[in-house]
Amino acid sequence: MTSTAEPQSRMTSTAEQQDQATSTAEQQLRATSTAEHSHRATSTDERRLRGDDVRLAEVWNSPRGGRAGAGCCRDSPPLATDTMASAQISACLVDISSWMTAHQLKLNPSKTELLVIPGDPSPAQDLVISLNNSMISPSATARNLGVTMDNQLSFSSHVTNVTHSCWFLLYNIRRIQPFLSTQATQVLVQSLVISRLDYCNSLLAGLLLNAIRPLQMIQNAAARLVFNLVFKFSHTTPLLRSLHWLPVAARIRFKTLMLAYKAKNGPAPSYLKALVTPRTAPRSLRSTSTA
Template identity: 55%
Template sequence: YQKRKNEGKILKTPVSQLSKAQQEKTRQQWRSYCGGSYLNFPQSVSACISACLRDIQSWMDNHHLKLNPGDTVVSSSPTAKNIGVVMDNRLSLSQNIAAVSRTCRFFLYNTRRIRPFLTTYATQLLVQAMVLSRLDYCNSLLAGLPASTIRPLQLIQNAAARLVYNLPRHSHVTPLLTHLH
């Protein structure tokens, strides 16, 4: 939000309402979230950003607002987290798979340490809540990816099934997976 004074009152104007025409003209996508705004541009990024910033500056000047360029940071990133999924610029989801695998391995490691004190049912509930729910979240995005990319998630799922039923590392897991899910 940018603040402006109007007859002694401070009004707040959402930055996302700056220029709908500019969004359509440059074919950019603008989304606002609690932590800030997210812009997605086509390939000619520098030209679009320059034109967009000029239009924003013009709009703000026309509405008696001040743009502070020192506080405005425009940076590019090879990955972006959106609704909890790490997307990369090639849409391979390898960064997301690595992050989910790392988190799930952490929970499996800690659950394995307390496994002797848990029943099979309690372990199953814990693994479903902490590991399998993370594997299931936005898994439709993984459709069509090569098996080599998805393999880390499959290994996590197999390890989770072995942990629940307290089986050795190389035991067959296919029948166990049907019981867990």
């Protein structure tokens, strides 16, 4: 009986050791697969975040792209003639088109716009660039990321476009306003109208109040719509205070100050942080000296 029990106990202990080894191997396999999966996810996210920077770096480091970009954007001497500028920009576009073709993309010449913004007031420049046997002439306005820019940087076309789209939205909301509560109307107006007034509004910093007056009229009409008041015959300042809406000019200044604060202290892009340098006093001050 004793000799029979000993082999059985040995077999039991051996089986338990095998089970423990198997479970340990399974845990290690799961941990390895989880780590690999998280590493893949992290590397994928990093590629997504850094993809644009890599593409810009590749285009900038191209043979002619870097020289054209430096000649046009950096503090280097201006191009001597329109012919030289046209040749360098055309060569840069050829490099960009080749890079896009290598990455399964296509540069459409028919949708490419040329906007010339002179540094000083000057007559119209005869600047024409060529792209894939297509000639591109300067245009008065160009659209970039939803913002219409003009060659004088007055942003009058952008203000006009935003005003037209906001009036259309207010008209449609007015038609369904009898079926909405005040809170629902406010949410709808803030999502569709006020968001358009706030989009890239820091570009309007420095404009005269006359230039942004159409946008202020849109905000006043939106406030009256929320409270179901007549458009032209009700004072809007109490309405804006009740809704906690800053006027358009104050919203532009607030956005500019917020960008400056983030560039100095917050999570702003590196190209914005590089533009901000702390001010140093020309002489030592009592407030900065240590006793």
